[in-house]
Each structure stands twice: as C-alpha cells, then as structure tokens.
Amino acid sequence: MLVEWVAWLLRTVAEAVFPFLASWTWIPWYTIGLIHVAAAVLGVISVIAMFLIWLERKVSAHIQDRLGPMRVGGWHGWAQSIADGIKLLLKEDIIPAMADKPVFKLAPMIIFAASFMSFVVLPFSRTLIVSDLNIGILYVYGISTITVIGIIAAGWASNNKWSLYGAMRSAAQLVSYEVPVGFSLLAGVLMAGSLSTVEITLTQAGGIWHWGIWRCFPFSFIAALLLYVGALAETNRTPFDIPEAESELVAGYHTEYSGFRFALFFLAEYTNMFITSALVVILFLGGFTGPIPVSFVPDFIAGPFWFVSKTLFLVFVMMWIRWTLPRLRVDQLMSTCWKYLIPLSLVNLGAIGLWVSLRG
Amino acid sequence: MERLTFWQKLYLPEILRGLAVTTRHFFANLLGQRHTVTQQYPEQPTRVSPRYRGRHRLMRKEDGSPRCTACMLCATACPALCIHIEAAEHEDPTVEKYPAVFTIDELRCVFCGLCVEACPCDAIRMDTGVFALAAYKREHFLYPRNLLLGDEEPRHIAEGRAPLD
C-alpha cells in the first residue's frame, strides 16, 4: 500500500519535472531575463514603499494639522524616505545579547521575501505580469500567510517581553482575520470562476458597471468591504495595530530590530499594504481595466495606470482610516473578527454562491 | 448605562463621520494650510509667552551685587534637588551672607518654577524664555553663578567648552 503510494508520488513528480528539465537549454537565457524582471520588480517595490512612507507622513500630517517632513529634498520633503533609507543602512545593527541569533536574522528575510513573492501574480496589465499563475489568488493567500511565521520568529527570537506579546497578538490577529479574508476572496473567485488574476480581471472588463463589486450587489459589495477590513488587519494597521501598539508594547515584534533589519520590516509593511489593496482591486474593482470600455491609449500604458491608481487610492484610504480611528482593544479585535466578520462573511459567501449557481 | 441601538453598535455612521472630519482637515490643509500649526522653528522663531518658564537667571540689586541672600529656600522648594548653594559671610555686616556658590543643574531641573515662587527676594527668575539648552557634556549643564547672573553668555557652552566660573 505504502510502496504503491510512494511510487505514484515519485511518478507524478517525475512526469511533472522531466519535460521541464528536458528542455533545459533555454533555462540560462530565460533565467537571466527573469533576474532582470525580478530586479525591476525590486526597484518598483522600493520606489512604491518609499513613496508610500512619504505619503503616509504627509497624509497624517495634513490630517493632524501639521506639515510633515518639509526639508529633505526641497519640495515638501520628497526625499525624506530616501534619506531615511540611507540612514537606516548606516545605522548600527544591534542584536540583543540573549537573542536567538539565527532566527532573529531570518525573520525579516522571511517577511520581506513573502511580500516580494506576492508581486509575481499582480497583473499590471493583460501582459505586464511576471507569471499568470493558474492558482494566483490561492498563491497570494498562501504566501501572505508566511508573514505570520516571520512575525512570530521575530518576536520569539528577540528575547523581549514586548516583542513576544506583540508577536503573539499579531499571530492571533493575522490568523483570525485570515478566515474572513479567505471567504471574501472565495466570493470573488466564485463570481469570476477562476483563480488566475488575469482571468479574474478580464471577466470584469468592459466598463465600470462590469466590475465585480456590482456583480451580485449588495453581497459582492459586502465581500469587498470585508476583504478590505481584513486587509487592514492583515497589514497590522490601525485600527487593528494591536501587535505594535506603541503605547503598550513599544513597537511590538520589531522592538529590538534596528538599522537595515528594521527597514526590511518597514518595507514589507508598505509592500503588503500595496498587495492587499491590489487584491481588492483585482477581485472587485476591475484590476487593470478602465472605467469606460473605450481605450485611447495602448493597453500597456492604460493597464498599469488604472491598476496602480486604483490600488494607490485604496492605500490612501488605509492611511486615511489609520489617522481617523483609534486602536481597538485586543478583545474587541478578536470578537469583531470571530463574532461578526466571520459569520457575516459565511452568510455572504452562501448568498453569492446561491446567486452564482442559480443565475450562472 | 445606555444601551446602544443597532446602528450605533454597527459604528459605521460614526466611522464615516470621523472620516469626514479627517477629510475636511486633510483637504483644508492640503489646499490652503488653513489649520496647520507647524512652525518652521529655527527660521521662524518661537514666541514664548511672558509667563513661560525658561532657563533661570539671577537678579541683581541696584548696586550690581546679586540679590540672592543664600537663604536656600529655592533649594528647599526644589523637587528635583537641582540647586546647589554655598553661603559665605559678607564683609558688610548688614548684608551678612551671600551665595559664594550658586549652581543650577539644568539637566536635573524640571522647570516647575517652585524656586521662583519660594524666593523671598525676587532673586531668581525663569523669564529668560530660553528653552533650547544645549551642550556637549553633562557637566556643562551645571550653570554657575556668573552665568545665571548674565556676566557670561552661555555661548561658550555651545562651543563645547566648560562654563567659566
């Protein structure tokens, strides 16, 4: 029995891998191209993250009747994030004496790599995508959960009370909100009937009235809202920023991190904001498609434009919410998820399922 | 306690109202800086109110000698124990004693102003409006008598030298 099963497994793997290896001749060229793509994506991520950090500071400042950074780089301190990045690069790297050093060093890498890998499936246009995985949504859902491991590792390895508390809270929060996020993603998948991000987007092509958010109104709208709320929690942002509640936990799981390792956490946080917002855009807001069916510019310009602007708008709303709402208490956070969001998302999923199966 | 209605429990209207408030501020400040209170400090000097408690100074009598009689009431009132006075006999028997040493540790000071309240001679004031004390070493924050009297400017402290006494 066992032997048969192992044999089957080996055969399956071999069947999948051999044709791939058989055509190894193209691999070097392809890989070199791929490295260029990856480097470009890294550049995009860095620019996006630095821009978002600057944006957050300006948004928060203006909401709070301040000005925010004004000096570095001249116009409204546009170079502040670059300066901060250079500063963090030059900062001493302090690892607490009692820290679990390998884990401590690994944690920011895990978190950054996870957020970086999610970019593989973000469709900036019909063709401008690294890989249109046929399980794109599931892939993002899975990869983004790896962040939890990084956070727990960071909190555990720091040998600091605040870090550990922050990590535990963060883990509890991330896994809890994973559930409504998952159901809401399912709702989107149900409506589109595919897991590929490009295909999902294409089902919404043809103008704003085709977007997923209207498809099973109001259930699709509720699903979008739940996904967005879950996204806030998944990125540890106010009002769900209990894991790094500075008034009680200093800085939560990254209390002990300094220098470039700290920068990685920061980079990952803002990258994740972009990715989660992008997910909402892909599933419910038409992705790279424009609000009107007629296109005056080629797709490789209009696609990224619409995709990035929609996503940035959602990121802006995240910031807007952060500087409006106070932080939830940890028990409120948990009961909001388990007692309201999860039942609601379940019912909502059922309704969309009914809708889809009845009306096709 | 008043029980919340369903709408109140949902919090959504309140959240939206909160978002409206922040939006109003955001755009008002973005477009016209209408509410912004930021001062660009070194270029735009900060105005301190007349009652602002800044760095201390010691007052003088009409003849130029310190008003302080070394009664140590300021040192007694000081909750941070930052005032150190050593009294000495004055040549003039009608004056009796004077502060031979009067040092304030501006790092320990909590700027509560109790020394000013305690002083029976109006010898110590905190009306200099100086709030940006800076020095390169902790010991340079020990402001001696001549500095508090204004005989000497704290300029050399900024230059990283010890205050002369």
Added chain:
Amino acid sequence: MLEFYNVFWFLIIGLVFVLVNLWLSSLLRPSDPYDVKLTPYECGEESQGTGFVRFNPRFYVIGLIFLLFDIETVFMFPWAVVLKGAGPFVLIEMVIFLAILVVGLVYAWGKRDLEWIKLPTRW
C-alpha cells in the same frame, strides 16, 4: 511549471536582495556593542526578569479554531472555481460541508471560547 520556476527565482532573488543589502550595510555601519546596549529594551528602565513571559492561553484556542477554518477554506477554493454553471447540487454539498464547520463555530462560541477573558461555560 514555468510559472513556478519564476516563483522560485523570486524567492532566491528576494533573499539575495536582503543579504546583499545587509552585507552592504555591514560595510558602512558602525559596530560598537556593549552590555547595556545589548540588553532587551524596556523603555530605558533596567530590564526585569526573562523575556519569555507567560501569555494568554486564548492564543492557542484561536490558533486551533483557525486551523479548522483554514483547511476548509483550502477545500473550498477548487469548488469556487467550478461552481459557476455546476448547478445547485454542488452548492448544497458545500452548504452541508460548511454547516458542519458552523456547528463547530457555534459550539466554540457557546463554550465562550471566543471571549478574550474566559467565562464560565453557559451549559
């Protein structure tokens, strides 16, 4: 498979990016560790006791319930892709599947395991 080959390279390049930057920064940054600097940060106070403190056992309960839901969600992804046009029977199947899950949730709720502070069970 090609797509996953890309993913693999993204993982490698992500890690390489981090390592290269850390190496770069190690060339530039100062390093002056001493005992006090390396103590756990507790707001400037001297750190007390160990860093491995007790935490709320609720975290485990949350973790357990999450596991159930997460596995169910994974089961539902293929279902979601094919539901369109598969007819109401497929839907009913999943509803039954979900109902079992919901019973579990209701049970945990009733046991007050969703409360942050554990209260006596209702029954």
Added chain:
Amino acid sequence: MAKKLTIDGKEILARDDATIIEAAHEAGIVIPHYCYHPKLSIAGNCRMCLVEIEGRPKLEISCNTRVADDMVVYTQSPRVIEGRRGVLEFLLINHPLDCPICDQAGECGLQDYYMQYGLYHSRFLEAKVHKRKVVDLGPDIVFDAERCILCTRCVRFCQEITKTNELGLFYRGDTVEIDTFPGKRLDNKYAGNTVDICPVGALTSKDFRFKIRVWFLQETKSICPGCARGCNIFIHHHDGRVYRLKPRRNDAVNDTWICDAGRFGYKAINEQRLLHPMQRQGEAWQRVSWAQALAQVSETLQRHAGAVALLVAPQGTNEDCYLLARLAREVLSAPQVVLYPGEPGDEDDLLLRADKNPNTRGAQDMGLPPPVSTAQLASLVAAVEQGQVRVLYAIDVNLQQAFGADTLARLAGHLDCLVFQGANTLPGWEQAHVALPSCTYAERDGTFTNFQGRVQRLNAAFRPRGEALPAWQIYQRLANALGQSWDYPSAEAILADIATRVPAYAGLSYAKIGDLGCLVGTTP
C-alpha cells in the same frame, strides 16, 4: 508630699516645689517659653509662658508660679492665647525680618510661636530700633543684637553654670543690649552652649553659620567620644556629612550641656579620614581590597605567632573591645596587649574628664588589660627592639604621640609589620605597613561605658564613608581569615553575647539601654 492640680482638664501629681511649667512639661503639656530653661534659674522676663489660673484675676507666668493643691490651670484658653499673642507682638516690635539670612530659621522660637499664636498684621508704624549686627563675642560666637529678645539665658548660663560671668545687660529701655564685660570675651570651655540655649538667632556659631539650613539636617542620637564623660549628643547630619553636634539632655551625665572640645570633635568624622585599606610599598601607599589587606595581615600574624603586640586606644565600643579581647585570647597565640589611653587632658568639675577616651572603662570590662601611661610604653619599645615583638597592630592610637617621631621610625624599621587601624589618619600612621579603615562613631551602632559605669548607645547616622568598616567587623573577618567561624550579624548580637559572658553586663540589651543609658556594676 505631692501636689494635685489640674492642667487643661488633666489631673496631675506634681512635686511639692515644682512650678506650673515643670509640672506641665512632666505631664507632656508644652507651654511656650523663651527665658525658662530647666537647668537655669528662673528669670521670668519673656512673659511667654502665661497661663490662666482659676480664681486669679490676671494671667500668670507658669515658670515662676509654684503648684498648689486643687489649682486649675488652662494653657490654651482664649485669654491665654490672646495674652501670648500680645507678648509675641511686643517681642517682635524691634525684631528684624531677616529670617532668610538668619541661621536660626527653622528652629527659632519666634518663628514657631508666631505661626502658632501670632499671625497678626503688624501694627507697628514707627521705625524699628537698630542695633549692632554680626558682633564678634568670642572665638566661636557671633551676636546679633537686633534679633535678641533679652531672655538672658546666655547671661544666666555664664553666671550659674560656668561661673565665668562674661556676659551682662547694658543700657536700658529699648536700647538694652547683651554684651561681654569690658576686656572679656565669651571664650569659656562651654561657650557653645549659649548658642544652643538662645531661643532666637541672636547667638550663632561661627563654625556652623551658613553651612546649611537646619531643615536639611537629620538628627541621630549618639554619645560624644571626646572624653570619659560620654555626654549625650545629637549628631546633625545631611547626606553623609556631619554639620554640628548638639547636646542631648541626660540629667545623670551632662544635664543639657556639652563642652566646646566635644562640640567640635565632629570634624574628625568629615576630615582626614582613612577611606580604603592600603598597603605601603616603599614610600608610596597603594589602595588594596579588604580581602588583600586582611590576607596580608592574617598571614603576617600567623607567621609571627608569639611575637605579636596589640596597641589599643580605648576608642572602640564595648562590642569592638569584646571581639578584640576574644581575638587576642582565642585566636592569636598569647599576644602582648597594651591599652594606651594617650596623654591625659583638661579636667574640671563640670563635664570635662582627663581621660580623653570614651570607653577606657568598657575596654577593661570587656577583658582588655588596665591602661598604661606613655612612660610605661618603654617596655613595648624594648620588646620590639629585642625582636620579641615582630608585628605591632595599632588600633586608633596616635602613634606619634605614643612613641615620638624618632622612636616610631626606629620601631617601624625593627618591625616586620606595623598595622594601623583607625578611622582617621592619626599622626604617625604613615609609618605603618598596612592601614585598615574603621568607621567613626557616627557611622555605626555600639555602646560606650563612661567613667561612671553607664553604658550608653551609639546609633549609626549614615553609611560608613569609603570602604570603612566597624572595628568589630574587621576583627571578625580577621578571626575568620585565621580559621575561626565567627558569625555576628550586628553589633547588637555581640552585645547579646556580652550580656551572657560578662557578669556586670548581664541582661543588657539595646532596648534596655535605651536613650539614656544604663548603669552597670564594676567587674573585679
């Protein structure tokens, strides 16, 4: 016979010849006063101690009214308070308002009673009478005539206690002043007490003036180590530094006085202290740890067993002496122990004793030999020179005074090791090879036995300066370094041991000794 009277509704039994103020104070009822002093004659000139006596039309001064049977006295009635207020207003008419620069502020009778009974707005419109300020009355006394309320306590003190009669009242009316008689200065050996008894800031001590405000001072009960009298004192200290000594009332020992020599003895606590164990290497002293120093001393003592002499001044407490005696008897093999009290000093019939050591009697009670004179030290010198003594352990001894500088240098050359132990760098200490710092009487608990046989307590006022240790701890560590396992946790534990071992001290404990001491019999 005792008189039975009522003060403020409280039934009181008083001595036959007691005054009302005495009876009241005995009963714990405080009557404000300036000129009254329990150890001086009654002057009755400040009028502050007014009380109301039932059946008498006027308020009477309680300091000069004898008690009578069935007398009913009120000390807090509205009339009395009104009367005190009036008296205070009179006293303050010409009093300057210089509390901020007055050293008495904080312990001033005028300030205290003004806050209790005065609190009026001044009705005095005329110019105040100005008198002399900062008058130099004597080597330590400064007088301010304006602040004086003419209670004449100081005058009476010089007449009745020291009988030196330096002070008197001069001029009359509102210009009357206290001054020394022509050609005299207030320089008797007890002059400092006039500052203590002055209820206002008229007499101040040059030594204490302006050093610190009195409200910063903490007070610790102690015993003056200046002579065999063992005057009871308060140590006034702040932040580990002693600022002055004040006499503490003990009618059996010192009434309410101390001599000036004792009063200024506190300087030894602040100055010229030996703070760390030290070793001499050639001419240079090197700071070492206690462990190193004691290792060296114990090693030397062991190496020269049988050729050890202990030269002890009776400055240590009973506890120290007891452990030292045990050390000599049980640990070291038959050392020569010499108790050397130094040269005798002044003596009079008031307080001063010729023996300038606080504990000569206690040291003998604890098992140390009878004291020897300077001349008798010759045999010790001879023993050193003949090589019978190779190690000399000098404790609290002024070596220069004991041997003379030349002999001391010669002795140090003969000796294998000269150990000096003391709180201060006494003259001649630099000839030693090892120096062990012990703490002063202000830094430790313990007991002294004065010449009368009264055991009195010291209390630690603050932590020992530097690395100094109480002498008994040094002996204990030394004994343990030599193989014993002594384990006295505190001086109190040693006294408990003494109480069981020394017959005369049987049953003594710190609680029993209390603040005023306890007489013990003489050990035969």
